[in-house]
Amino acid sequence: MTIRFTLFFTLSFLASVALGATEQYDCRRIADGGQEGYRIVADETAELAIDGDKITSRIRIEAVNKDATFASCTALPNDGSNFSRWFVAECKKLKSADGGTLWFEPFLYGAYAGISPVIDRNYILYDKLAEVARQVGVAMPVRTFIIYAETKPQYEFFCQRRE
Numbered sequence: 018m019t020i021r022f023t024l025f026f027t028l029s030f031l032a033s034v035a036l037g038a039t040e041q042y043d044c045r046r047i048a049d050g051g052q053e054g055y056r057i058v059a060d061e062t063a064e065l066a067i068d069g070d071k072i073t074s075r076i077r078i079e080a081v082n083k084d085a086t087f088a089s090c091t092a093l094p095n096d097g098s099n100f101s102r103w104f105v106a107e108c109k110k111l112k113s114a115d116g117g118t119l120w121f122e123p124f125l126y127g128a129y130a131g132i133s134p135v136i137d138r139n140y141i142l143y144d145k146l147a148e149v150a151r152q153v154g155v156a157m158p159v160r161t162f163i164i165y166a167e168t169k170p171q172y173e174f175f176c177q178r179r180e
């Protein structure tokens with residue numbers, strides 16, 4: 018499965034480079050509400066643009082004072098870790114999207130993010146994502162974008178391709 022997963026990402030990556038097409042995604046935050054189940058957090062969103070090996074993001078969350086992004090996003094080597102099984106790219110160094118000063122809650126210091134491959138039935142977390150999507154009444158995500166801080170997932174986004 019790992020070889021197929023890596024091969025799929027590589028072929029998707031090469032196809033996007035060959036076609037010169039930028040994949041654009043609108044992402045909605047899905048939060049675990051404990052006993053009440055999962056819910057959509059409407060005012061916290063993210064946007065992703067994937068153009069070959071160039072990945073950009075725009076993140077709107079309450080824990081920062083303005084739109085944020087990550088300074089760098091790179092493809093992940095498959096090292097056998099759970100992180101590399103769940104994600105094909107990793108983003109680091111939270112910063113302001115407009116280049117100005119970014120204020121954020123202290124728990125976000127050192128935050129990083131993972132971007133999943135295009136999700137299909139072979140994706141390791143497919144069943145869980147399908148269950149959550151049904152519960153909150155949204156379509157199955159095409160990708161996920163997860164921001165980690167203090168080694169835990171803090172913000173989980175379901176992403177749909179922008180038409």
